[in-house]
Amino acid sequence: MRVLTIGLGGAGSRVVDQLYDHDQRSKVYCMSAVAIDIDPNSLLQLRHLPNPARIFFPRVDIPDHALVTNVIDIEEVMTRLQSMDTMEIDAILLCCGLGGSVIDIAPLIIAEIRKSYVEPIFALAVLPCLEEGKRVSAKAADDLDALQELVDAVILFDNETWSQKIKAAAAAAGAENAGVMGQLRQTSIGSDPRTHYNMLNERIARQIGLLLRAGEFNESGLEVAEIVLDAGEVLNTLKGNGFVAVGYATERLPTGWRNVFRRRQSLKDFIQGSQEKAARIISLAKKAVYEDVSIPCDLTSADKALVLIAGPSAELSMKGFQTVRKWIDRSIAGLEMRSGDYPVKSTSYVGIIIVLSGLANIPRVEELREIRVEYQLECEEERLRMEEEARLREEGEALAAGAISEVPDESDIPGFASPFESAYLEETGYMAEPTTPERDEMISLSGRGESGHKRRDDTIDILPKAEKEQDDGALILPPKPGGREIDLAGSASVTSSMPAPKNSTFGLKGITIEKAGPKDDAITYSAPLKPVQRPREGALSADAGTLDHGVQRPKDGVFTGDHVTLGQGMQRPKDDLFEEAGLRVREGAPLPKDGPSGRGLARPGPAPKEVDPSRGKLDVIDATARQKSRNEEKRSDETDSGITWL
Numbered sequence: 001m002r003v004l005t006i007g008l009g010g011a012g013s014r015v016v017d018q019l020y021d022h023d024q025r026s027k028v029y030c031m032s033a034v035a036i037d038i039d040p041n042s043l044l045q046l047r048h049l050p051n052p053a054r055i056f057f058p059r060v061d062i063p064d065h066a067l068v069t070n071v072i073d074i075e076e077v078m079t080r081l082q083s084m085d086t087m088e089i090d091a092i093l094l095c096c097g098l099g100g101s102v103i104d105i106a107p108l109i110i111a112e113i114r115k116s117y118v119e120p121i122f123a124l125a126v127l128p129c130l131e132e133g134k135r136v137s138a139k140a141a142d143d144l145d146a147l148q149e150l151v152d153a154v155i156l157f158d159n160e161t162w163s164q165k166i167k168a169a170a171a172a173a174g175a176e177n178a179g180v181m182g183q184l185r186q187t188s189i190g191s192d193p194r195t196h197y198n199m200l201n202e203r204i205a206r207q208i209g210l211l212l213r214a215g216e217f218n219e220s221g222l223e224v225a226e227i228v229l230d231a232g233e234v235l236n237t238l239k240g241n242g243f244v245a246v247g248y249a250t251e252r253l254p255t256g257w258r259n260v261f262r263r264r265q266s267l268k269d270f271i272q273g274s275q276e277k278a279a280r281i282i283s284l285a286k287k288a289v290y291e292d293v294s295i296p297c298d299l300t301s302a303d304k305a306l307v308l309i310a311g312p313s314a315e316l317s318m319k320g321f322q323t324v325r326k327w328i329d330r331s332i333a334g335l336e337m338r339s340g341d342y343p344v345k346s347t348s349y350v351g352i353i354i355v356l357s358g359l360a361n362i363p364r365v366e367e368l369r370e371i372r373v374e375y376q377l378e379c380e381e382e383r384l385r386m387e388e389e390a391r392l393r394e395e396g397e398a399l400a401a402g403a404i405s406e407v408p409d410e411s412d413i414p415g416f417a418s419p420f421e422s423a424y425l426e427e428t429g430y431m432a433e434p435t436t437p438e439r440d441e442m443i444s445l446s447g448r449g450e451s452g453h454k455r456r457d458d459t460i461d462i463l464p465k466a467e468k469e470q471d472d473g474a475l476i477l478p479p480k481p482g483g484r485e486i487d488l489a490g491s492a493s494v495t496s497s498m499p500a501p502k503n504s505t506f507g508l509k510g511i512t513i514e515k516a517g518p519k520d521d522a523i524t525y526s527a528p529l530k531p532v533q534r535p536r537e538g539a540l541s542a543d544a545g546t547l548d549h550g551v552q553r554p555k556d557g558v559f560t561g562d563h564v565t566l567g568q569g570m571q572r573p574k575d576d577l578f579e580e581a582g583l584r585v586r587e588g589a590p591l592p593k594d595g596p597s598g599r600g601l602a603r604p605g606p607a608p609k610e611v612d613p614s615r616g617k618l619d620v621i622d623a624t625a626r627q628k629s630r631n632e633e634k635r636s637d638e639t640d641s642g643i644t645w646l
């Protein structure tokens, strides 16, 4: 297959350089190559590409952070490509490293090439290592998605997988010759990026190079193939806008006089030899698919496949080849299966290439996409944190400048939760209801429980400051009939030992807020002076009660007082039952709902010294309306004592 290869950026240029070297050494000469980069050092360090094939775009008068699309001149690139001998090419191969910056020019170049060439365009994309960071992996995922849309197929090579393999091999070699030299070799492989990349590029060149040379031959080195695989078949296997993985495994043939002698001995040795050859091809095929594949993938998710065996023709067992063909054909999801042999005279290796195309399941690609999601969430979290910091800084500055006279209440500051936390909290239901931090304030009336007065107005009114005539910050108890006003701020003890009520305490849940709901600083609190206990549901329901033997179950209307049948010896409940308990439900007002705010009718006995307003014993009402109704109420019922439910 004759190809025009274009290397983009550092990775792409180096890969093309290596491919070019293999092509020259094999004397097949099926490649035209160019390398495009904005880094002069990267281009200068290429070892094989001729100088005219290195296209450098300097950043003249362009800032370092400028987009690469502003630096690389597409017209110039196209002029250089068209000046090359591209008349007989079968395909165009774009080599690039995902996650880099120069790859950003790929969409523009591909669009221009499509205008001038009809040949299919493939991309050879190198996936970055995990240790390069989440940002690079996230960008790699973006680049991959963009490339997949634009080219006919993306051949993937995973740096992470192969770096691990190379390091493991180096460690094993180092352990074998545990001397100083062994350790030195191991250190150089692990630490020197250039050597490391050279090893990776060598691997890519072997895998892809042999595939590109399939169907091509030189005059001296190749024999006639039994099953010829031409360029069209390779192209048809690759095409289809999918991901492609290339498995490649080789084995050195046994050499030496003994082996040559054994081959010629007898028929038995001949048969044994042919079985060995078949077994070698099969084991190489397994190695190519499961171990030495350019990117680990699920064979069964492939749409198409191609099998190519290469080596001296005497060593290419057709029996082994057919077995491998059947295995791959049955394993892949699709129906397209191609195969061929590539006899090479002057080699002591047998190799096999298995191309899996249209892959749906590639774990490393999924991993890159997951990292991208994580990275995006982290960026969002960071952005919110910065905004919050900036806001707090601004507020601090404004406060210092005296622009803000009062520090806003903590509960007014919106709680910040990271996207991860939010997701978790929502899941656990924590954020189902808005919560605000509790205040560290508690109002208690000293000696309240010991009062000897049974019938008095048991509510505390904290009148809105704004509506008071003289706003001295005092908390005024409404006067008892004939009594005097009690200044809570002055006489009542205000402790901070108990948590303050949540804002939600004053929400719709337990307490009715009259229309034109008062603001936080304009609310009237009503608190009972006696601890009251809400009757349990069952206590007011005839269904839930257990009646003694011989006692008739009261009918539904028992508490209305209209239809009550009492058993012998049973007393009709008094109408003033609730008054006795210290609770009066005002006429026309809704009955208390179930919930913390309605808990407990008043019980005779000592009241607790502290009252926690958050338990629903504080009512929020409109101050003006409350005052009016109170005046009327006082006139009609001077002796009303109990909770007023609003």
Ligand SMILES: Nc1nc2c(ncn2[C@@H]2O[C@H](COP(=O)(O)OP(=O)(O)OP(=O)(O)O)[C@@H](O)[C@H]2O)c(=O)[nH]1
Pocket (backbone or CB within 6 Å): 008, 009, 010, 011, 012, 014, 015, 039, 096, 097, 098, 099, 100, 101, 102, 103, 126, 127, 128, 129, 132, 136, 159, 197, 198, 200, 201
């Ligand atoms: N296999 C292989 N991978 C490489 C090589 N150089 C870089 N890479 C990988 O390719 C990715 C992109 O790197 P480059 O191509 O050098 O980046 P660039 O496009 O030149 O742009 P910069 O980000 O500015 O360097 C890196 O994150 C590496 O993972 C190489 O020589 N061989």
